[in-house]
Amino acid sequence: SSELTQDPAVSVALGQTVRITCQGDSLRSYYASWYQQKPGQAPVLVIYGKNNRPSGIPDRFSGSSSGNTASLTITGAQAEDEADYYCTSRDSSGNHPVIFGGGTKLTVL
Amino acid sequence: EVQLVQSGAEVKKPGESLKISCKGSGYSFTSYWIGWVRQMPGKGLEWMGIIYPGDSDTRYSPSFQGQVTISADKSISTAYLQWSSLKASDTAMYYCARRIAADGRFDMWGQGTMVTVSS
Numbered sequence: 001s002s003e004l005t006q007d008p009a010v011s012v013a014l015g016q017t018v019r020i021t022c023q024g025d026s027l028r029s030y031y032a033s034w035y036q037q038k039p040g041q042a043p044v045l046v047i048y049g050k051n052n053r054p055s056g057i058p059d060r061f062s063g064s065s066s067g068n069t070a071s072l073t074i075t076g077a078q079a080e081d082e083a084d085y086y087c088t089s090r091d092s093s094g095n096h097p098v099i100f101g102g103g104t105k106l107t108v109l
Numbered sequence: 110e111v112q113l114v115q116s117g118a119e120v121k122k123p124g125e126s127l128k129i130s131c132k133g134s135g136y137s138f139t140s141y142w143i144g145w146v147r148q149m150p151g152k153g154l155e156w157m158g159i160i161y162p163g164d165s166d167t168r169y170s171p172s173f174q175g176q177v178t179i180s181a182d183k184s185i186s187t188a189y190l191q192w193s194s195l196k197a198s199d200t201a202m203y204y205c206a207r208r209i210a211a212d213g214r215f216d217m218w219g220q221g222t223m224v225t226v227s228s
Contacts, residue, residue, distance in 0.1 A: 035154075037154075042204055042218040043154065044218070045214055045215060045216050049214075086154050088215070096170065097159060097213070098144060098156040098170075098208075098213065100153065100154045100156055101153075103153040103154065
């Protein structure tokens with residue numbers, strides 16, 4: 001399958017921990033990458049590979065993977081983390097070099 | 110500084126042609142894939158295609174194959190996305206992004222080009 005499935009919306013109380021998930025067959029073979037997009041801005045890479053953060057991304061962001069599910073965890077969510085989050089992966093069928101999840105809107109209460 | 114700078118916003122009429130650009134700087138442009146991503150108003154990210162400027166190897170998403178053309182001019186470190194006949198449904202923000210081949214991540218994004226198609 002060449003699809004990645006994300007929950008459309010998730011909310012978290014300020015300072016609490018939230019996990020955003022991404023499901024798809026390709027995740028059994030490839031790691032997901034995660035992107036944060038705030039309104040009116042370009043996406044920004046926040047997690048890639050097994051659990052890697054680009055320079056400048058706070059360490060409250062972390063990634064994990066199990067079976068066909070990849071997760072982005074924010075430990076101690078801040079108001080500025082309110083954004084849309086997208087996962088991407090390669091497609092294990094070989095038909096699509098890139099596949100995107102539908103995105104999750106994170107609200108910080 | 111590594112960056113991708115895209116051309117400015119466009120307003121076009123249905124049926125018109127358009128070519129938007131994405132200029133890379135601060136790195137070896139020919140050594141990294143460049144991808145194009147569409148975001149329709151209020152919607153998610155959609156992968157359109159990728160190109161390797163080193164040899165112009167290009168792959169398209171089936172959803173966009175035949176609808177757009179992706180190209181690159183390595184002499185000026187610029188990738189392009191073009192339409193021969195725009196439709197109102199092409200109204201969207203278009204992003205270019207640098208792709209790391211080893212793990213497929215898009216590590217650097219352009220600022221986006223807004224394309225509006227309206228009669």
